[in-house]
Amino acid sequence: MQYKDAQISDRNEIMALKPTIYKANLNLVDMNQDLYCSEKLTIALHPSETETRMMVRIVAFALNYDTDLSFTKGLSTADEPDLWVVRPDGSIPCWIEVGQASADRLRKGVSRADKVKLYAYGSEVDVWWPKHASDLNALPKTEIFAFDANEAEQLPQLCERNMELTVTISEDHIFVTSDKGQVELKLTTLSS
Incomplete structure (x- = not known):
């Protein structure tokens, strides 16, 4: 009997951690594209992922809104980006990564x-950027943007398991608003 209990205990210890599921009602106001819509999002926060990264993924979703845009398995899958647009015919118009990806990672998307x-x-x-700029600039079909670190680090203050978010985009400024406050982000183009 003691042996069986030990096996069960050992199994529990080696079980993989599961992601935490977040829900967001996203209201998008993109004045650059004259686009106004609402989306209900389900986002998995991987155990090794920060809330900042997850919130940046939500902002990337808003910046690239498309009816076929979706979150992928993300960090747990090497063959998929963080987000992508996949058409019903299987074509991939847009591959979107978040963070400080390597040229090899982006080549897979290219x-x-x-x-x-x-x-x-x-x-x-x-x-990161000066070390990798030449390799990343050499990639065709690739655009690279950066958020100010101090601004992006403010995003978790808006984070809740069930969120009501409004993302307003005007030129290169992004305003993310919830009942908990507002964060303004400036998007800088590093390479296009």
Whole structure:
């Protein structure tokens, strides 16, 4: 009997951690494209992912809104980006990564999609970009943007398991608003 209990205990210890599920009612106001819509989003926060990263994924969703845009398995799957647009015929018009992706990671998107976008954020972007700029600039069909680290780090203050978010886009400024407050983000183009 003691042996069986030990097996069960060991099994529980090695079980993989599951993602935390977040829900967001997203109201999008994109003045650049004269687009106004609402979406109900379900977002999985991977155990190794921060709330900042998850919120940047939501902002990337708003910036690239398309009826076929979806979140993928993200960090747990090497063959998929963070978000992508996949048409019913299987074509991939847009492959979207978040963070400080390598050129190899983006090459995978370039080989499969019509367009690749990277949204970098965090305090290390100023160090990461000069080291990788030449490799990343050489990639065709690729656009790279960055959020100010201090601004992006404010996004988790809006985060809740069930969120009502409004994302307003005007030129290169993004305003993310909830009942908990507002965060303004400035998007900088690093490469296009």
